[in-house]
Amino acid sequence: MRILFTLFIAITLAACATTETTSQPPAAVEDRAPGTTAPGATARPVPGQPVTGVDLTAKPAATGAAALKDPNNILSKRSVYYDFDKFDVKEEYRRMIEAHARYLRENGTTRMLVQGNTDERGSREYNVALGQRRSESVKRMLMLLGGREDQIEAVSLGEEKPRATGSNEQAWAQNRRSDMLYPGEY
Amino acid sequence: MRTLLAATLLSFVACSAHAQLSIEITGAGAQRVPIAIAPFLGEGALPAGASASITSVVRADLERSGLFRRVEVPALVPRPTEASSVNYAEWKSRLADALVLGSVAARPDGRFEVRFRLHDVVKQVAIGGVAYTMTREQVRATAHRIADYIYEKLTGEKGVFSTRIAYVVKRGTRFELQIADADGANEQAMLVSEEPIISPAWSPNGRRIAYVSFQNKKPIVYVQDVEVPKQNIVANFKGSNSAPAWSPDGSRLAVVLSRDGNSQLYLINPDGSNSRRLSNSSGIDTEPYFSPDGQWIYFTSDRGGSPQIYRMPAAGGEAQRVTFEGSYNVSPRISPDGRSLAYIMRNGGKFQVALLDLTTRQVQILTDSDLDESPSFAPNGRQILLATVIGGRGVLSAVSADGRIKQRLTVTAGDVREPAWGPLVQ
Incomplete structure (x- = not known):
């Protein structure tokens, strides 16, 4: 794990050295064992880990809890939304997750709870498992970007804690979601 | 642990x-056994606090199963009990295939004895009966036991009313x-x-x-x-x-x-x-x-x-x-x-x-x-x-x-x- 992590930072730094704005294919971080394929996801060989850039030239954000609550800081954003029955993290959420991974790196003692949620359709228990896949995919991405395993717990609330009530696509889209929460926020 | x-x-x-479930039947079996359940003689002696009578709970259980149809029982004089001799022809004329007769009696120890007999009207024979001793809190539980017994005798399957x-x-x-x-x-x-x-x-x-x-x-x-x-x-x-x-x-x-x-x-x-x-x-x-x-x-x-x-x-x-x-x-x-x-x-x-x-x-x-x-x-x-x-x-x-x-x-x-x-x- 440590070797991998070091290697990863090296790759990230290299990526930053060449270009400031990185434009890479989406990091399809899936919840699965290496070398196996999971349904509804594209299989990728493990050696081809997606190269993800972290913009280290950006002004260091205010560390500490204040940054998390500053509406102008990306760290105040916490939610990742998903398509129906999907659990892959879309490209548009990468920058936010990178920021949180950096926050975890810089605040080594802080912890995070990632809660996965689903819409109301289907079995409650299956939705607990689907929500878990969603939170795990965020956790994996955070770890690839430098968060430590022991800092992050991924759990699922299934369909049990909907943010939006109502039985329509608008409400469902709000509820297919992972939230990244810090101590005191859950 | x-x-x-x-x-x-x-x-x-x-x-x-404060808010118990209420049950509504929205369909029924094609062939339901017509059953007459005469009011249990003496159940008026049960405490007023009882939430229901034996007779009403047994009737409701069997009807809710969708396998039984209730046959109205007229006011009979004298009121029959499990010990009464049965005029099967009379019950047959009321189109009942099965008949339940029973009674409740207070015991000296403050408990109650509930007895019943189940009759097959078509075959003109008693096919079972039980006596239970119950406390005043066990009215519903006893009625469910009776309904389970009747259900099993008439369908061959275990009842689930209890x-x-x-x-x-x-x-x-x-x-x-x-x-x-x-x-x-x-x-x-x-x-x-x-x-x-x-x-x-x-x-x-x-x-x-x-x-x-x-x-x-x-x-x-x-x-x-x-x-x-x-x-x-x-x-x-x-x-x-x-x-x-x-x-x-x-x-x-x-x-x-x-x-x-x-x-x-x-x-x-x-x-x-x-x-x-x-x-x-x-x-x-x-x-x-x-x-x-x-x-x-x-x-x-x-x-x-x-x-x-x-x-x-x-x-x-x-x-x-x-x-x-x-x-x-x-x-x-x-x-x-x-x-x-x-x-x-x-x-x-x-x-x-x-x-x-x-x-x-x-x-x-x-x-x-x-x-x-x-x-x-x-x-x-x-x-x-x-x-x-x-x-x-x-x-x-x-x-x-x-x-x-x-x-x-x-x-x-x-x-x-x-x-x-x-x-x-x-």
Whole structure:
């Protein structure tokens, strides 16, 4: 794990050295064992880990809890939304997750709870498992970007804690979601 | 065993009869046995506090089963009892095939003796009868026993009127894990929480219930004694812990844990010890359910690309796919005789209860509702209890295994969901 992590930072730094704005294919971080394929996801060989850039030239954000609550800081954003029955993290959420991974790196003692949620359709228990896949995919991405395993717990609330009530696509889209929460926020 | 006493978040309520389930029958069997149940002589002597009379509870039980039709009984003088000689021709002329006569008598010790006799009017013979001694609190329980006896004599199957059901009621932001008699009476809250409760499962002896509570902001599996208001943690590993299912001998629970990454099946002792991983797939494995012989575990998995039902040996081993029709088949429950599998099938945009005959592989859709969940067999296999949504509200519904008889159970001012039918009472 440590070797991998070091290697990863090296790759990230290299990526930053060449270009400031990185434009890479989406990091399809899936919840699965290496070398196996999971349904509804594209299989990728493990050696081809997606190269993800972290913009280290950006002004260091205010560390500490204040940054998390500053509406102008990306760290105040916490939610990742998903398509129906999907659990892959879309490209548009990468920058936010990178920021949180950096926050975890810089605040080594802080912890995070990632809660996965689903819409109301289907079995409650299956939705607990689907929500878990969603939170795990965020956790994996955070770890690839430098968060430590022991800092992050991924759990699922299934369909049990909907943010939006109502039985329509608008409400469902709000509820297919992972939230990244810090101590005191859950 | 690690235990957790009632926190401020939770409260245990010994008895709450504020909003009991009411039951409405929305279908009936094609052939119902016409049965005359004469008012039990002397039941007026029962305490006024009794919530119902023996006669009314027996009648309601049998009618609700959908297998009996009530024959009106005229005011008879003198009123007959179990000791009366029966004029079968007279009852035949009233078109009754079966007749129940009984009485209630106060005993010197303050208890009551209830006696009845069951007659086959067609064959013109008494076919059974029992005497019970009961306390004044046992009126309903005794009536259910009598209904069970009559049901078994006339249908050849065990009656389930004395059984209990568990379910979750959501009232506003509150979640209540409730236990009630099979007819909805005597509702009692086992657990009240501001956070969701799902997946109650009765232990085979009916003394304990395993369930999943989100009271600590994540799913954790607990076991709680029905009589003791104390939560015992079974599985609280990193990640999510859910979907408890008892082995038929009650010694083990199958649960779903995400502690090794993705949701997989594990076996664990009810005290939380000795956990062992059972399934090993790269996708979701969840909703385990033991076959009645304990040899197999049926479960839901998306390993083939869409959620389908599989089974694997309870000792571990290769999984076999069980459902093939449709792209979303979940929540497997095996019938008590092991011959059929009830589950939820997505049928067009609807989620409905399907029944698969495991021998012939025939699939029958039993319900015509849209959002069915959590099927649960009655312990005699005759009915399936389920959760559905009607008019935007969660209600419980029951359907006979042949799809003909339907009942609806509603509770005032609340959403009802997650039903689990308890075992036969010894």
